Amino acid sequence: GTYSIAVLPGDGIGPEVIEQAVRVLNVIAQAYGHTFHFQHGLVGLAAIEAEGKAISEETLATCQKSDAILFGAVGSAQHGATVKPEEALFRLRKGLQFFANLRPVRPLDAMLDASSIKADILRGTDLIVVRELTGGLYYGHLEPNVPGKPSEIRETERGYEAIDTLLYSEEEIERILRVAFDTARERRKKVTSVDKANVLSSSVLWRRIAERVAKDYPDVTFENLLVDACAMHLIRQPASFDVIVTENLFGDILTDEASMLAGSMGMLPSASLGTRRTAHGLFGLYEPIHGSAPDIAGQNKANPIAAILTAAMLLRHSLGLKEEAAAIEAAVEQCIEAGYRTVDLREEGKEILGTREMGQRIAER
Amino acid sequence: GTYSIAVLPGDGIGPEVIEQAVRVLNVIAQAYGHTFHFQHGLVGLAAIEAEGKAISEETLATCQKSDAILFGAVGSAQHGATVKPEEALFRLRKGLQFFANLRPVRPLDAMLDASSIKADILRGTDLIVVRELTGGLYYGHLEPNVPGKPSEIRETERGYEAIDTLLYSEEEIERILRVAFDTARERRKKVTSVDKANVLSSSVLWRRIAERVAKDYPDVTFENLLVDACAMHLIRQPASFDVIVTENLFGDILTDEASMLAGSMGMLPSASLGTRRTAHGLFGLYEPIHGSAPDIAGQNKANPIAAILTAAMLLRHSLGLKEEAAAIEAAVEQCIEAGYRTVDLREEGKEILGTREMGQRIAER
Ligand SMILES: CC(C)[C@H](C(=O)O)[C@@H](O)C(=O)O
Ligand SMILES: CC(C)[C@H](C(=O)O)[C@@H](O)C(=O)O
Numbered sequence: 240g241t242y243s244i245a246v247l248p249g250d251g252i253g254p255e256v257i258e259q260a261v262r263v264l265n266v267i268a269q270a271y272g273h274t275f276h277f278q279h280g281l282v283g284l285a286a287i288e289a290e291g292k293a294i295s296e297e298t299l300a301t302c303q304k305s306d307a308i309l310f311g312a313v314g315s316a317q318h319g320a321t322v323k324p325e326e327a328l329f330r331l332r333k334g335l336q337f338f339a340n341l342r343p344v345r346p347l348d349a350m351l352d353a354s355s356i357k358a359d360i361l362r363g364t365d366l367i368v369v370r371e372l373t374g375g376l377y378y379g380h381l382e383p384n385v386p387g388k389p390s391e392i393r394e395t396e397r398g399y400e401a402i403d404t405l406l407y408s409e410e411e412i413e414r415i416l417r418v419a420f421d422t423a424r425e426r427r428k429k430v431t432s433v434d435k436a437n438v439l440s441s442s443v444l445w446r447r448i449a450e451r452v453a454k455d456y457p458d459v460t461f462e463n464l465l466v467d468a469c470a471m472h473l474i475r476q477p478a479s480f481d482v483i484v485t486e487n488l489f490g491d492i493l494t495d496e497a498s499m500l501a502g503s504m505g506m507l508p509s510a511s512l513g514t515r516r517t518a519h520g521l522f523g524l525y526e527p528i529h530g531s532a533p534d535i536a537g538q539n540k541a542n543p544i545a546a547i548l549t550a551a552m553l554l555r556h557s558l559g560l561k562e563e564a565a566a567i568e569a570a571v572e573q574c575i576e577a578g579y580r581t582v583d584l585r586e587e588g589k590e591i592l593g594t595r596e597m598g599q600r601i602a603e604r
Numbered sequence: 605g606t607y608s609i610a611v612l613p614g615d616g617i618g619p620e621v622i623e624q625a626v627r628v629l630n631v632i633a634q635a636y637g638h639t640f641h642f643q644h645g646l647v648g649l650a651a652i653e654a655e656g657k658a659i660s661e662e663t664l665a666t667c668q669k670s671d672a673i674l675f676g677a678v679g680s681a682q683h684g685a686t687v688k689p690e691e692a693l694f695r696l697r698k699g700l701q702f703f704a705n706l707r708p709v710r711p712l713d714a715m716l717d718a719s720s721i722k723a724d725i726l727r728g729t730d731l732i733v734v735r736e737l738t739g740g741l742y743y744g745h746l747e748p749n750v751p752g753k754p755s756e757i758r759e760t761e762r763g764y765e766a767i768d769t770l771l772y773s774e775e776e777i778e779r780i781l782r783v784a785f786d787t788a789r790e791r792r793k794k795v796t797s798v799d800k801a802n803v804l805s806s807s808v809l810w811r812r813i814a815e816r817v818a819k820d821y822p823d824v825t826f827e828n829l830l831v832d833a834c835a836m837h838l839i840r841q842p843a844s845f846d847v848i849v850t851e852n853l854f855g856d857i858l859t860d861e862a863s864m865l866a867g868s869m870g871m872l873p874s875a876s877l878g879t880r881r882t883a884h885g886l887f888g889l890y891e892p893i894h895g896s897a898p899d900i901a902g903q904n905k906a907n908p909i910a911a912i913l914t915a916a917m918l919l920r921h922s923l924g925l926k927e928e929a930a931a932i933e934a935a936v937e938q939c940i941e942a943g944y945r946t947v948d949l950r951e952e953g954k955e956i957l958g959t960r961e962m963g964q965r966i967a968e969r
Contacts, residue, residue, distance in 0.1 A: 323802065324802055324803065355721050355722055355725045355839045355840050356720050356721060356722070356839070357720055357721070357722055360720045376770065376803070376804060377803055379804075379805065380803075380804075380805055387754075387767075388767075389752075390804070390805045391805050392805050392808060392809050395773070397773065397774075397775065398773065398774035398775060399773070399774040399809055400771060400772065400773040400774065400809075401771070401772055401804075401805045401806040401808065401809035401810075402752075402753075402769060402770065402771045402805065402806065403769075403770040403804045403805050403806050404767060404768075404769055404770070405741065405767065405768040405769070405770065406765060406766070406767045407765065407766055408760070408762065408763065408764070408765040409762075409763035409764040409765065410762065410763060435853070435856075437688065437689055438689065438741070438742055438745075438853075439741060439745075439755070439766075439768045440744070440745055440755045440756050440757050440766045440767065440768050441766040441767065441768050443757060443766065444757050444764055444765075444766035445766075466856075466857055467856045467857050467859075467860035468860065470835070470857045470858070470860045470861040471860045471861060471863060471864055471869070473861075474720045474721070474839065474861065474864045475720050475864055488800070488803075489857075491800075491831075491832045492831055492832050492835045492854075492857055493835070494832075495832035495833065495835045495836045496835040496836060496838075496839065496861060498836060499836055499839045499840055504836070
C-alpha cells in the first residue's frame with residue numbers, strides 16, 4: 240500500500256536516530272512492496288532558527304494530513320538553548336488529542352545483564368504502560384483562563400504561592416481505561432490500574448470508573464495498585480505486570496523508572512494515539528522515550544534502537560502492518576543477540592557500534 | 605535525663621514491632637542511665653473499637669505533651685476493616701505540623717545481595733529523602749471549604765469530574781528546603797531538589813526558591829532534577845545522591861522506590877519534624893515506613909528493624925541522644941553482619957529469626 244508519514248527529527252540526537260529509523264522503514268518498503276511518502280518537517284530549535292517558532296502551522300498541517308507522525312526529540316542544544324515542551328511537544332500531544340501513550344517495556348533476554356536490576360528479577364518482564372497524556376496536572380499553564388482550573392504563581396500578602404490543578408473528567412478516565420483493557424486482551428489479559436485513591440479525589444473517581452469498566456472485560460484480570468506501591472513493585476517483581484494504566488504524571492514517573500528495566504532509555508519506543516482513524520489504523524504520534532541528549536549529539540554515539548522500535552509501533556498501530564512491525568522487532572533482537580551494542584549499553588565483551596552502524600546492521604536483517 | 609515518649613503501636617504488625625523498639629529503648633535507658641516515660645495510646649482500628657474513633661482527643665493531647673511520638677502502623681486488618689489515613693495518620697502529621705519527613709536509605713554492606721538492584725550499583729548508597737509532608741495535593745479532601753483549593757468529585761452535565769489542587773506557598777517551600785540544606789551540612793554536603801519544573805507552576809516556584817536558598821549554603825553542592833529523571837537515577841546511580849528534597853507526593857513515590865535499595869521496607873525508619881522544640885531537640889513523630897501488613901500480623905514474622913531504627917531516630921532528633929542512637933544502629937548492623945534475618949530478608953544460608961528473637965538479638969548488643 241501507499242502511506243504518508245510525517246517525519247519530525249527535532250534536535251540533538253533526534254536527526255541521527257530518526258535517520259536510522261527511516262532507513263529501516265525504507266528497507267521494509269522494498270521488502271514488502273509498500274510506498275512510504277515521508278514528509279519532513281522542522282521542530283524544536285531547528286524550527287525556531289528557520290521558521291521563528293518551535294513548530295509552524297504548516298508543519299502541524301502536514302502532520303494532520305499524514306497517517307502517522309515519526310518524532311525524534313526536542314529539548315536543549317549543546318549551546319544551552321532550550322525549547323519548552325509547550326512550544327512543540329504539547330502542541331502535538333494535546334493539539335492533536337493523542338490521549339493514550341503506550342510505552343512497552345520488554346528487556347531482551349540477551350540484555351538482562353545491562354540493567355541495574357538483577358537478571359533473575361527481570362526475567363520474563365514484558366509490560367506496557369498505558370499513560371493518559373492530555374489531562375491531569377499537565378496542561379494547566381497552557382490554559383490559564385479556564386475557570387476553576389488554575390496553574391499559576393501569584394503574589395499574596397505573605398509572599399508568593401503557586402497552584403496547579405489536577406482535573407479529570409469521567410470521559411477522559413473511561414477512554415484511557417478502555418484502551419488499557421483492549422490492549423490487555425491482545426496480551427496476557429491483566430490490567431493494573433495505578434492511582435493514589437487513599438489521598439486524591441481524582442483517584443477515587445479513577446478507581447470507581449476502573450472498577451466499572453473492568454466489568455465489561457470479565458476475561459481480563461484486574462487489580463488496583465497505589466502509585467507508591469507500584470514504584471516499589473516495578474523493581475521487586477516487574478514480571479508480574481502486564482498492562483499498567485495510570486494518569487499523566489504518575490505515568491511519566493513510572494515509565495522513566497520502568498525504562499531502567501530495559502537497561503537504557505535508548506531501547507524504548509512509544510506510541511501516542513487518539514480516536515481518529517486512518518485508512519489502516521489509528522492516527523498516531525511516535526517518539527522514542529529518550530530526549531535530545533545534546534551532550535552526545537552529532538557524534539554517532541546515540542542508540543537508534545528506540546527510534547527503530549518506534550517505527551515498528553508506527554507500522555503496527557497506524558498503518559496496520561503487523562508482520563512488518565514484527566520483522567523490525569525481530570531484527571533488533573537478532574542484533575542484540577549477536578552481541579552488538581551502542582555505548583549506552585556498554586557491556587564486557589560486546590561489540591560497540593555507532594548509531595549508523597547499528598542502524599545498518601538492523602536494516603540488513 | 606528523663607524523657608516522655610508517646611507510644612502508639614496501632615494495627616497489624618504495629619504492636620509487634622513497636623514492642624521490640626520499646627525493648628531496645630529500655631536497654632538503652634539502663635545502659636546510659638536515662639528514664640523514659642512511655643505513655644501508651646490507641647490508634648487505628650484498636651482505637652475505633654475501644655474509643656469510637658481512630659485517634660481520641662485524649663491520645664492527641666498525650667502526644668502533644670510528650671517529647672516524641674513513636675508510631676507503629678495503621679491501615680487494614682485481616683478481616684478487611686480499614687482506617688483511612690485522614691482518621692489518624694493525617695491528624696498527627698498535619699494536626700501537629702510535622703512538615704519535614706526524613707527518610708534515610710542506607711543499604712548495609714552485608715545486605716547488598718538482598719536488593720533487586722545489583723550490589724555493584726548499590727555499593728556506597730547512603731541517601732536521605734527530605735519529603736514535604738503537610739502540603740501539596742495531600743490534604744485537599746480534608747479541607748473542602750478552602751476557597752480556590754478544591755478536592756472533590758462533582759457532577760457536571762457531561763458526567764462526573766474530579767479535582768485536586770496542588771498548592772504551595774513560598775513559606776512552605778522555603779522551610780522544607782532549609783531542613784534539607786541543614787541536613788546536608790551534617791552529611792556529605794549535597795542537595796538534589798526534585799521537581800517537575802518543565803510542567804508545573806508549583807515546581808517553577810519551588811525551583812526558584814531552591815536556587816535562592818542554595819545561595820545561603822555556598823558550602824553545599826546543589827542540583828535540580830526532574831522527578832521522572834530522579835525515578836531513573838535512583839536505580840541507576842543511587843550512590844550519587846546525598847540529600848533529596850521534594851514535595852509531598854513525589855516524596856511518597858520516590859521513597860517507596862528507594863526503599864527497594866535497602867532490600868525491604870522492613871529496614872526503613874522515618875522521622876517527621878516540625879518547628880516546635882523540646883528541651884533536647886525537635887518534637888517529632890517517628891514511624892517505620894512500612895504499613896500494618898495484616899497478612900503476617902500476630903505471627904512473629906514481621907521485621908522489627910525499621911521500628912528499632914525509628915527509635916534510634918527518635919533518640920537523635922527529639923531527645924538529643926546521638927551516642928545512644930548510634931549504639932542502636934551499630935547493634936542492628938552487627939546482627940545483620942552476624943547473618944540474622946527476618947523472613948522478608950530471606951537469603952541463602954542466613955538464619956531466619958522471628959520478630960521477638962531479632963529484637964532480642966539487637967537488644968543484647
Ligand atoms: C519533556 C516532558 C514534558 C515529557 C513529559 O513529562 O511528558 C517527558 O518527560 C516525557 O515523558 O515524554
Ligand atoms: C498511607 C499513605 C497515606 C501514606 C502517604 O501517602 O503519605 C504512606 O504511603 C506513607 O508514605 O507514609
